[in-house]
Amino acid sequence: MTDNKLELKEGWKYSPSPESTSHINLQKRYGLFIGGKFVKPSSGKYFPSINPATEEKIAEVAEANEKDVNAAVNAARKAYDKVWKKMPGAERGKYIFRIARLLQERAREFAVIESMDGGKPIRESRDIDIPLAANHFFYYAGWADKLEYAFPGKGELAPLSSRRGGRGEAKALGVAAQIIPWNFPLLMAAWKIAPALACGNTVVLKPAETTSLTALKLAELIAESGLPDGVVNIITGAGVTGAALVNHPGIDKIAFTGSTDVGKLIQKSVAGTKKKLTLELGGKAANIIFDDAPIDQAVEGIINGIFFNQGHVCCAGSRLFVQEGVAETVIRKLKDRMETLIVGDPLDKNTDIGAINSKQQLETIKKFIEIGKQEGSGFYETSCNLPSKGFWCKPTLFLNASQSHRVVQEEIFGPVLAVQTFRTVEEVIEKANNIPYGLSAGVWTDKGSKIFNLTSKLRAGVVWANTYNKFDPTSPFGGYKESGFGREGGLHGLSAYLK
Amino acid sequence: MTMEEVQKTYKIYIGGQFPRTESGRYYPLFDKKKKLIANVCLCSKKDHRNAVVAARNVFGAWSGRSAFNRSQILYRIAEMMEGRKDQFIHELLLQGVSSGEAKKEVRLSIDRMVYYAGWCDKYQAVFSSVNPVASSHFNFSVPEPTGVVGILGPESFSLLGLISLIAPVILSGNTCVVLASHSKPLCAVTFAEVLQTSDLPGGVVNILTGTSKELLEHFASHMDVNALLLATGDAASIKMASEKCALNVKRFFDRLGIDWSSDSTQSPYYILDTTEIKTTWHPIENIGAGKAGY
Numbered sequence: 001m002t003d004n005k006l007e008l009k010e011g012w013k014y015s016p017s018p019e020s021t022s023h024i025n026l027q028k029r030y031g032l033f034i035g036g037k038f039v040k041p042s043s044g045k046y047f048p049s050i051n052p053a054t055e056e057k058i059a060e061v062a063e064a065n066e067k068d069v070n071a072a073v074n075a076a077r078k079a080y081d082k083v084w085k086k087m088p089g090a091e092r093g094k095y096i097f098r099i100a101r102l103l104q105e106r107a108r109e110f111a112v113i114e115s116m117d118g119g120k121p122i123r124e125s126r127d128i129d130i131p132l133a134a135n136h137f138f139y140y141a142g143w144a145d146k147l148e149y150a151f152p153g154k155g156e157l158a159p160l161s162s163r164r165g166g167r168g169e170a171k172a173l174g175v176a177a178q179i180i181p182w183n184f185p186l187l188m189a190a191w192k193i194a195p196a197l198a199c200g201n202t203v204v205l206k207p208a209e210t211t212s213l214t215a216l217k218l219a220e221l222i223a224e225s226g227l228p229d230g231v232v233n234i235i236t237g238a239g240v241t242g243a244a245l246v247n248h249p250g251i252d253k254i255a256f257t258g259s260t261d262v263g264k265l266i267q268k269s270v271a272g273t274k275k276k277l278t279l280e281l282g283g284k285a286a287n288i289i290f291d292d293a294p295i296d297q298a299v300e301g302i303i304n305g306i307f308f309n310q311g312h313v314c315c316a317g318s319r320l321f322v323q324e325g326v327a328e329t330v331i332r333k334l335k336d337r338m339e340t341l342i343v344g345d346p347l348d349k350n351t352d353i354g355a356i357n358s359k360q361q362l363e364t365i366k367k368f369i370e371i372g373k374q375e376g377s378g379f380y381e382t383s384c385n386l387p388s389k390g391f392w393c394k395p396t397l398f399l400n401a402s403q404s405h406r407v408v409q410e411e412i413f414g415p416v417l418a419v420q421t422f423r424t425v426e427e428v429i430e431k432a433n434n435i436p437y438g439l440s441a442g443v444w445t446d447k448g449s450k451i452f453n454l455t456s457k458l459r460a461g462v463v464w465a466n467t468y469n470k471f472d473p474t475s476p477f478g479g480y481k482e483s484g485f486g487r488e489g490g491l492h493g494l495s496a497y498l499k
Numbered sequence: 500m501t502m503e504e505v506q507k508t509y510k511i512y513i514g515g516q517f518p519r520t521e522s523g524r525y526y527p528l529f530d531k532k533k534k535l536i537a538n539v540c541l542c543s544k545k546d547h548r549n550a551v552v553a554a555r556n557v558f559g560a561w562s563g564r565s566a567f568n569r570s571q572i573l574y575r576i577a578e579m580m581e582g583r584k585d586q587f588i589h590e591l592l593l594q595g596v597s598s599g600e601a602k603k604e605v606r607l608s609i610d611r612m613v614y615y616a617g618w619c620d621k622y623q624a625v626f627s628s629v630n631p632v633a634s635s636h637f638n639f640s641v642p643e644p645t646g647v648v649g650i651l652g653p654e655s656f657s658l659l660g661l662i663s664l665i666a667p668v669i670l671s672g673n674t675c676v677v678l679a680s681h682s683k684p685l686c687a688v689t690f691a692e693v694l695q696t697s698d699l700p701g702g703v704v705n706i707l708t709g710t711s712k713e714l715l716e717h718f719a720s721h722m723d724v725n726a727l728l729l730a731t732g733d734a735a736s737i738k739m740a741s742e743k744c745a746l747n748v749k750r751f752f753d754r755l756g757i758d759w760s761s762d763s764t765q766s767p768y769y770i771l772d773t774t775e776i777k778t779t780w781h782p783i784e785n786i787g788a789g790k791a792g793y
Contacts, residue, residue, distance in 0.1 A: 135633070154768050260748070267745035272738025279748065436747065438775075455779045456643075465781045472632035476640045480775045481725065482748045491628050492640060492776050 014342065017349040019122045024109045026213065029060040032068055032236065033219035035075035036229025042067040047238075049213055052119040053346050053355040053390040061212045064235040069204075069244040072233040076175040076202040077250055079230030084202050085172060093144035096197050098225045100137035106221065107131065110214055114186055115346040117213040119355030119391070120309050122347050132471055133190035136489075139473035140194035143494060147199065150494045171499040172200030173276055174252035177245045180215075181258045182208035182357050183312040183413075189215050191488045192255050193232060194473075199497035201253065202231045206245055208258075209238040210358045243269075251275060255496060257314075260411070260437070260482050278486025278496040280314065280478055282411040283439030286432035287317030287468065288422075288454065291325040293444035297466065299333045302417070305442055305468040307341060307353055307395055311415040312361070314483075315440035317468055319401075319408055320419045321428050327421045331399065338382045338395045345387070353415060356391040365393050365414035372398045372407040377418065403431055411437070425453065433459045438480030442468045461487070509537045509684065511546065511708055512691035514553030515701015520709070521545050528594075528684065536593050539684050542709035544717045547676065550705035551721055554647045554674035557702035562644045562672030570619035572698050573670055577612040579693040584609070587658060590685040594657070607760055608659045614765050615666035622671070622770045630778070635785045642774035644672035645750060646725035649718040651711050653730040656759040657683035658690065663759050664728055667769040669703055673726075676705045678718065680731075684708040711736070719743035719751075726750035726773050730757070 029046060031038040041062035048057040064072070084092070103110065107130045114125040143150070147170040154170070176196045180188035185207055196203050207215035219234045235241065239262075246254055246266050253276045256266050260281040270277050287305045289298045305317025322330045346354035356362040373379045378400030386392040393415055401408050401418035408418045422428040432441060441460040443451055455463040461479045464470060471477065476487040486496045510517040522543035528536045540546075561569075580587070584605055591601035623641060630638040648668045653660035657680035668675050679687030691706045707714070711731050719727055719740040727749055729740055737753050744751040752772055757764055 151768070153766070264745045264748060267748060268742050271741035271745065272734065281748065451781065455777075459646075461775060461777055463777065463779045465779060467636065467780055467782050470632075470634060470636060470780050472630065472634065472636075472638065474630040475632055475638050475780070476628075476630070476776050476778050478776070480645070480777075484748060485750050485775075487776050490630050490640060490778075 014350040016345070018345060019112055019115070019347045019349060021112055021116070021347065024112050026059055026113065030062060030212070030216045030236070032062050032064050032072070033216065033223075033232075033234040034068070034072045035233065036223060038219070041065065047209065049117055049210070050358075051116050052357055053387070055389055058116055059213060061209075061216070061236045064206075064237040064241045066244045068235055069241065069248055072204045072235050073175060073177075073245075073248050073250040075230035075233050076204050079228055080174055080202040083228045084231050085200055089145035089147065089200070092197060092200060093141045095225060095227045096137055096141035096144060096194060099222060099227070100134050100141060102221050102225055103130070103134040103137060103218075107134065110186060110217060112347065113217060114214050115354065118182060118185055118211045119346050119357050121351040121354045122349055123351065124309060128471075129184055129187045132473070133187045136187070136190040136473040137194045140198040143195075144198040144200075147494065147498065150491055151498065170199070173497060173499060174201060175250060176201045176203050176253040176255060176497065177248070177251040178203055178205045178255045179242045179245065179258065180205065180207055182211040183309060183314070185211035186214040186218060188257055189218055192257075195488070195493050196255070196497050197231065199494060201497050204233045204235060204245060204251070206235050206237065206242055209236070212236045246270070253277070253497065255486075256280070263484060279484035280486070280488060281439075281482065281484040282437060283314045283316070283479065283483050284319055284409070284411050284435055284437045285315055285317045285440040285442065285460065286319045286321055286428075286458070287442035288321045288428055288432060288444065289323060289326065289330055290443075290445035290450065291323040292446045293326070294446060294466075295326060295329060295333065298444040299330065299337050301442060301444060301466070301468045302334055303337055303341070306417040307415050308469050310353055310356055310393070312357055312413050313469065314411075315462060315469065317440075317442050318412065318417060319432075320417055321422050321431065322419065323428075324421050324423050331419065334397070335380070338397075339384075341382065341384065341395055343384050343386060343392060343394065353395065356393050356414065359391055361413065362391040362393060365412060365416060368407055368410070368412045368414070368416060369396060372401070372405065372416070372418075375405045375407065377401045377405050377407050403434065409435060425450070429454070429457050436482040439478075439483035440464070507537070509539055509688045509708070511540045511542060512688070512694070512704070512706040513546070513550045514556075514705065515695065517691070521549070530593055531595055537685065540708045542678075542707040542714065544714070546707055547714055547717045547721070550676040550707060551647060551723055553702035553705055554676050555723055557700050558644075558646060558672075558674045561669070561674055561700055561703050564672070566620035566623065569670060569672070570616050573612060573616035573619060573666065576693060576697040576699065577609050577616060579697050580609045580612060580690075583689060583693055586689055587686050590689060591658070591683070594683040594685060596683075603760065604656060604659045608662045611659065611662055611765055612666055615670050618667075618767055618770060619670045622767045625767060626771055626774075635783045636780050637783050638778065638780050640776050640778040642671065642771060643777050645773050645775050646673060647723060648673050648675045648773050649721070649724050649727040650675050650677045651715060651718060651729050651731050652677060652680055652687070653754075653757070653759065654680050654682055658686035660730060660757075660759040661687055661690065663764055664730060664754065665704055668728070668773050671770055671774050673773050674703045676718070676724070677707065678711060678714055679706055679708050681708075681710055715740055716743060719749070720746055722747045724749060726752070728752050728754050730754040
C-alpha cells in the first residue's frame with residue numbers, strides 16, 4: 001500500500017481565474033416585493049447588503065415592519081382566494097415550470113450574485129446552488145396536477161378536520177409564511193416556494209438579512225414569469241420582521257429553516273394556534289470512517305462534509321469518527337489534503353473555501369475555536385494565507401475532541417471539524433446518536449452489510465454512505481429530534497403544504 | 500354460605516411490572532351507586548420519569564424486531580383481548596357505560612387491534628420511496644419510528660380510544676408512556692395485563708393512572724420523549740402542552756374531539772405521524788451502460 005503524500009500544492013500554481021461580474025444586473029436599492037410589485041417599506045428604512053469577501057456594500061435592502069408584513073400577508077390571502085386556489089393544478093404547474101426555465105436561463109447571473117452576497121465559492125453557486133434551485137422548481141411543477149397520487153386516502157380522515165382535508169382530495173393550506181437562512185439563499189427559497197405553489201398555497205417569504213439579493217432577483221424573475229400578483233411575496237428584514245410574520249394571525253403555515261434556538265421559539269409561539277409548522281433546524285452530523293473504508297475517497301468525503309460552503313451547512317459532517325486502526329493514516333491524509341485547499345476570493349473559479357458569511361458568524365466561529373482550545377480539544381489549522389479584507393477562517397480541526405466537549409456537542413456552522421476515534425461498531429453508534437440533533441450522518445466502509453447496519457441505526461434524517469453532502473429535488477431532506485420535523489424534497493416534501 | 504369475591508388491586512404498568520405509584524397516593528373510583536370499585540394509583544412525575552426510562556431502554560430492541568414479529572405480537576394482543584372480552588365489558592359497565600355501548604366498544608377495540616396488527620409490515624411499502632436522483636446514486640426514503648411517545652388517552656372510549664392511539668404508535672417500533680382515562684381507568688389496567696401476556700416486551704407500553712392536570716406538563720416537557728399525542732383536555736391544555744413541546748422540538752398531535760367509534764379513525768396516516776422519514780444515499784458505479792441494452 002502506498003501512502004504517498006499529496007504534493008499538489010507544490011506541483012501546481014493556480015493563476016487567478018475570477019468570474020466576470022460585468023454581466024450581472026443589480027440595483028442600488030431594493031424594495032419589498034408585495035402583490036406583484038416592488039414597493040417602498042413603510043418605515044422608509046433600508047439596510048446594506050455586504051460582500052463578505054470585500055466588506056463592500058453591494059446594494060441596499062428594505063426593512064419590512066409589521067405594517068409591511070401585514071400588507072404582504074393580505075396580498076397573499078387575496079391571491080389565494082381570488083386566483084390561486086381556483087386555478088387547476090395543471091395551470092399552476094405551468095407557471096412553476098416557467099420559473100424553473102427562467103432561472104436556468106439566468107443561472108450564471110444568479111450564481112455570481114449569490115457568491116458576491118454570501119461569500120460562497122463560485123464553483124459551488126454555479127454548479128450546485130443555482131442548478132439545484134432551478135431543478136427544484138422543475139420537479140415540483142410536475143406535481144401540481146398529480147397531488148391525488150401523493151397521499152391516497154388521506155383526505156378520508158374526516159374527524160381531524162383541522163389537519164386533514166375533505167374526502168379523498170389533497171387540499172392546500174392557504175398562506176404559507178417561509179423564513180430561510182443565509183447559507184443557501186436561493187436554494188432554500190426554491191425548497192420553500194416550489195412545493196408550496198405546487199400544492200396550491202400562496203407565499204410570503206423572508207430571506208436572511210445578510211443574503212437577500214438572490215431572493216429579490218427571484219422576485220424580479222417571478223414578476224417576469226407572469227405569476228399572478230400576490231402568489232409569491234418576498235419581504236426583507238431581520239429577526240423582528242420574521243417574528244412579525246410568524247405571529248401574524250392571517251397565515252396558515254410556517255416553514256422555517258434556521259437555528260434550533262429560533263426554531264424552538266417559533267414552535268412555542270405557534271402553540272395553541274391552527275398554524276401548521278415544519279422546521280429544518282441545526283445539526284451536528286457524525287461522519288464515520290471504518291478501517292475497511294476506501295481511505296482516499298473517505299478523506300475527500302471528510303473534506304466535502306465539513307468544508308463545503310465554509311461549513312455553513314446544517315447537515316455538515318462536523319463530527320468525524322475514525323476507527324482506531326486507520327486513525328493515524330486518515331488524519332495524516334486529511335491534513336495533507338487540507339493544505340491544498342484554496343481559501344480566498346469566492347468569485348475565483350479555483351477557490352475551495354470562500355468567505356465566512358458575516359462578521360457576526362465569524363465571531364461565533366472564533367468563539368467556538370477559543371472554547372475548543374480551552375477545552376484542550378487539540379487545535380489544528382492549515383497554513384494558508386487569508387486575504388486582509390473580508391471575513392475568513394482557516395480550515396480547522398480539533399484532534400483530541402471528546403464527547404462532552406462543546407465543539408462536539410454544539411453546532412459551530414463553520415469550517416471546524418471535531419475529531420474522535422472509536423474501536424467498535426456499538427461504540428460509534430452510541431457516540432453518533434448521543435446528541436440532541438439528528439439531521440444527517442455519513443458512513444464510510446467497503447462492506448455492504450455494515451453500511452446497512454449503520455444507516456438503519458443512526459438516528460438521522462439523511463444518511464450518506466460512501467458519499468456526503470449530496471442533494472436532489474427528488475430526495476427528502478429533514479431531521480430527527482431537535483433537528484426539526486417535516487421533510488423538504490421528494491414526495492414526502494409535499495405533505496408540509498397539504499391538509 | 501356465600502363465597503366472597505376476590506377483588507382486584509388496580510396497579511400501574513411500567514417496564515413490564517405492575518408496581519403501585521411510588522408516591523403512595525390513590526384516588527377512589529366509585530360506581531353509580533357511590534360504591535367503591537377500586538383505589539386507583541394517582542401517579543406522580545416520578546412515575547412518569549420511571550416509565551420514560553423503561554420506554555427508552557427497550558426502544559432499540561423493539562424497533563429492532565422484525566416487522567413480521569411485531570405484527571404477530573400485535574395480533575397476539577388482539578387474541579388475548581378476545582379472551583378477556585367479558586372482563587372489559589364488565590369494567591365498562593361498572594364505570595357507567597351502557598351495556599350496548601360497552602359491547603360495541605370492546606368489539607371495535609379488538610377489531611382495531613387486528614387492523615393495526617396487519618399494518619406492521621405494510622405501511623413501509625406504502626410510505627417509502629425510491630428517489631430517482633439526477634446523480635449516480637441509489638437513494639431511498641423509509642419511515643422509521645420516532646422514539647418514545649407520550650399518549651394522554653381520552654376520557655370517553657377509555658379502551659377503544661386508548662387502543663386507537665397506542666396501536667399505530669407501537670407498530671412501527673416506537674415505545675410509549677400512556678396516561679389512562681381518569682374517570683374510567685379500569686380497562687387500561689386490564690389492557691396492561693393483556694399486554695403482559697402477549698409477548699410484548701416490557702416497557703414498550705407503559706400505562707399510568709392519575710390526572711392529566713398534574714401529569715400533562717411532565718409528559719410535554721420531558722426531554723427524552725420525542726412526540727406527544729393529546730386526546731384529553733381543553734384549548735388551554737393544548738396551548739400549554741404544545742409550548743412545552745418546543746423545549747426539545749417534540750412532535751405534537753392534538754387528538755381531541757375524535758369519535759373513536761368511527762371507522763375513519765383507523766388509518767395508516769396515524770402510523771406516519773410518529774415516524775421519521777430517513778433518506779439513504781449510496782453511489783452507483785456507472786460502467787457498462789452501453790452493454791446493458793439487451
